[in-house]
Amino acid sequence: MILETDRLLLREIQISDLDALLIVLGDVESMRYYPKPFDREMVQKWIERHRCNYAQHGVGLWAMVLKATGKVIGDCGLVWQEVEGRKELEIGYHVRRDQQMQGYATEAAYACQDYAFNVLGCDHVISLIRPENIPSRRVAEKNGLKVVQEILWRDIPHYIYAVQRSESKLLATSNFSEAEKSTRRV
Numbered sequence: 268m269i270l271e272t273d274r275l276l277l278r279e280i281q282i283s284d285l286d287a288l289l290i291v292l293g294d295v296e297s298m299r300y301y302p303k304p305f306d307r308e309m310v311q312k313w314i315e316r317h318r319c320n321y322a323q324h325g326v327g328l329w330a331m332v333l334k335a336t337g338k339v340i341g342d343c344g345l346v347w348q349e350v351e352g353r354k355e356l357e358i359g360y361h362v363r364r365d366q367q368m369q370g371y372a373t374e375a376a377y378a379c380q381d382y383a384f385n386v387l388g389c390d391h392v393i394s395l396i397r398p399e400n401i402p403s404r405r406v407a408e409k410n411g412l413k414v415v416q417e418i419l420w421r422d423i424p425h426y427i428y429a430v431q432r433s434e435s436k437l438l439a440t441s442n443f444s445e446a447e448k449s450t451r452r453v
């Protein structure tokens with residue numbers, strides 16, 4: 268296990284999570300801002316890529332497990348991306364459609380922000396989001412990220428959302444006590 272929040276656990280993804288993640292990443296409606304929904308083979312390659320990320324960088328997208336049921340309902344985590352010639356740490360997330368709109372992505376992404384600032388010592392984190400992806404933008408905005416640039420990312424217009432450690436909502440809490448209360452780093 269990497270992180271724990273009030274309602275969620277984030278842990279490394281395993282190949283046995285394939286069926287659960289196919290429901291998340293293969294959903295035509297949820298994945299409408301991606302070139303196409305993932306098929307089984309794409310999910311398998313995606314899992315292998317993130318397992319390589321864990322080995323090489325110590326981070327990657329992690330399985331999002333609902334504590335109440337023990338079921339994988341999505342993923343959230345940290346991925347190093349090459350953006351405009353810079354290495355940037357991105358917070359990413361996907362939630363199963365029937366579990367959306369309950370604040371899970373925001374809760375998990377907030378825990379990842381805490382991890383990036385207070386475990387990895389990063390001075391900022393980003394999220395790359397298509398302008399029309401309103402749910403994803405809302406998640407970023409609720410966690411204090413702001414649009415800093417519009418770029419072509421893999422030939423598609425994207426906003427770079429970012430938050431500096433010094434401006435993070437985590438710092439607005441007294442000595443991180445609120446963040447530490449709701450997020451347990453393991």
Ligand SMILES: CC(C)(COP(=O)(O)OP(=O)(O)OC[C@H]1O[C@@H](n2cnc3c(N)ncnc32)[C@H](O)[C@@H]1OP(=O)(O)O)[C@@H](O)C(=O)NCCC(=O)NCCS
Nearest residue numbers: 297360361362367368369370371372373396401402403405
């Ligand atoms: C983006 C995503 C992870 C959000 O997951 P979630 O658990 O539903 O997120 P939350 O519940 O924490 O917050 C969603 C917010 O978006 C808002 N939202 C969702 N659909 C919306 C719409 N059509 N119009 C306006 N706001 C919308 C919700 O109201 C909520 O904001 P609020 O708390 O201010 O009301 C989920 O929609 C998803 O998996 N999308 C597909 C994958 C994806 O696009 N990932 C991001 C790539 S950049």
